[in-house]
Amino acid sequence: MDKVIVAKDLSLAYSSSETIINKANFSIDSGSFVFITGASGSGKSTLLKSLYGALKSKSGxxxxxxxxLKxxxxxxxxxxxxxxxxxxQDYKLIKEWxxxxxxxxxxxxxxxxxxVANNQxxxxxxxxxxxxxxGKFPLELSGGEQQRVAMARALAHNPVLILADEPTGNLDEYSSELIWNLLEGAxxxxxxxxxVVTHNIPKTLRVEYKHFHIEYGSIHEVC
Amino acid sequence: MKSVKNHFSLVIALLSILFSMQAYLIAERSIEAYKVNLANNYSVIAVSTKELQHSEILAINSIIAAAKELSPDSVIDRLSSDMKSSNVELLKLIMPKFYKLSLTHYPTPGEVKSLRNDLLKNSSIKKVEDFSHTHDTTYKLLTLFKNVVALFAVVVLVVTVLLIIKELRIWQYKHNERMSIMGLFGAALWLRSAVLFRLAIVDALIASVLAFGVFVYLSSSPFVLEQFNNIGISIVIFDQVDDFMLILGVAMSISIILASLIVLGHKEEA
Known part of the structure; x- marks a missing residue:
């Protein structure tokens, strides 16, 4: 199976003094569903940022x-x-659009x-x-609705990879379920x-998934 | 309403720059026109012991546009009633020649001084009357007026630039978020900046058209025209082609520089 992500000895840091992820080695197969969990401040979002190139690796x-990406x-x-x-988690929708x-x-x-774009x-x-x-603006919608808009935006161009940073963190049960269904469907x-970076893996999920856990700067797969 | 508010701050700032710039141009044109008036009425008198050729006088200094010999007849006529005719003839022979020198433009005090020195270098010219005191006062008054207008324009410019810098910070905050989000989905720099540049160009156009309207109205206003008539000058207050191109160019340049600074100062969210 093709690998969509391959990390070798990957270290991530915001400053030279404090390393958040230390020499991580992992790979993710194309078409898989992956959860990344860990305590607050463990580096889950930092890892996700590095996956879309918003944070450069310190080494590896x-x-x-x-x-x-280096x-x-x-x-x-x-x-x-x-x-x-x-x-x-905070949707990042353009408010004036x-x-x-x-x-x-x-x-x-x-x-x-x-x-074509309008039809889509x-x-x-x-x-x-x-x-x-x-026709409405984001701030006219509830949090759950805004997250569904963000989901639709993420799906719009049929991406090969979806990265979700605590997508249901601020949502009620109904909206959370909708978001999980959309991710499963994709x-x-x-x-x-x-x-998906999250604190809690939903119990109702119907797809097979891989689970990585981050602890003390290292990433390990949970079997 | 929100859209009007988006444009309002920059349009007002641009308008004040355009107004101060055009006010300076009008003041400069008025002064130049007034100088032409003064130059037409201003002349220097040179007294020579012998007759000088016109070309000889013109060669003394390039500022001399024409020289006209003043007839001594009116003076001699006044004196002739008390004098014998032979003495009158003798007086005509020994009387110096008076030349009225017209100048190419209204001279600076330095040019007046230089002209005086050049004239006196000619051995035949014994005296020069340049009315320097009156000239200096008028010239200094004009310079003062020009400097006051220039100072006013600079003050407006500085205040407006400060306003624009403040506006720049607001724009930076407002557009940074959108540019970052677009960047997350792989938008190229030109696409991320397109909205900003479109806004800047639209604002520059709005400010230029508003300034154009106001200056076209002012340039045909009877009140304004009467003010210029009162001081005997006629100037182009607002050239609808050249001046409009100038204000459009200035407004566009400021807006595009502003937008470019925001784009260059944009920091992507980490």
Whole structure:
């Protein structure tokens, strides 16, 4: 099976004095569903940031989608990110844009024709059960609805990899279940690799998944 | 409403720069026109012991535009009633020649001094009347007026730049988030900055069109035209092509520099 992520002796740090992830070795197969857990401050989100190139590694090698992120050029990183969908706990929606335009963002970046992009947005709004909210701005929606918009945006361009940072952290049960269903659907129907950073793995999940745990700067697989 | 608010701050800042710039241009044009008026009425008198050729006088200094010999007849006529005709003839022979020198432009005090020295270097010219005291006062008054307007323009410029720097910080905060989010999905720099540059260009256009409207109105206002008529000058208050291109150029440059500074100062979220 193809590896979508390969880390060798990967060390991550925000400053030279404090290493957050220390010489980690792991790999993730294409099309798999992966959970990364750990205590608060253990480095889960830091690891996720490094996967989309927002944090450079201190040492070691990190290959995502065949791109070595150490010393990667800006244009190559942009190219990689166009094939990744990211979901954040705080949604990171553009407040001055309508939810439709927010969902359309990856499509516009990937050069989709406007009419195709509009059709795709309509489908996605139905998919995340928000078609009745079309034309509204993010702040007019509840937290759960905003996260569904963020989910739709992450799915819009059929990415090969979805990275989700505590996507249900702020949500009620109903919205959480919807988000998990959407992530499961992307994984099972589109064979998208899904990596979720979370505190709690949902018990109702129907897909097979891998589980990595971060503790004291090291990453190990939980069997 | 939100959209108007987005544009308001930069448009107002740009408008104040454009107004102070155009005010300075109008003041400079008025002073230049007034100088032409003064130059037409200003002349230097040179007294020579012998007759000088026109070309000889013009060669003394390039500022001399023309020389006209003043006729002594009116003076001699006044004196002739008390004098014998032979004495009048003798007086005509020994009387010096008076030349009225017109100048190419209204001279600076330095040019007046230099002209005076050059004239006196000619052995035939014994006396020069340059009315330097009156000239100096008028010239200093004009310079003072020009400097006051320039100072006013600079003060407005400084205050406006400070306002723009403050606006820049607000824009930086406002646009950083959007640019970062777009960056997370792989948007190239030009795409991330497109909204910002579009906003800057639209604001520059709005400010330029507003300034154009106001100056077109002012340049045809009877009140303003009367003020210029009162001091005997006629100037182009606002050239609808050249001046508009200038204000558009200045507004565009400021807006684009502002947008570029935000793009260059953009730091991606880590």
């Amino acid at each position: 090698s990190l290959i995502v989608g065949g791109v070595e 010393g990667v050029s800006r244009s190559r990183l942009n190219f990689l990110r166009r094939h990744i969908g990211i979901v954040f 309508t939810i439709d335009k927010n969902i359309m963002l990856p499509l516009l970046i990937n050069g989709y024709v406007k009419s 947005v309509d489908k996605l709004l139905k998919h995340v059960r928000l078609n009745h909210q079309s 994984n099972t129907q589109l064979n998208t690799t899904v990596i």
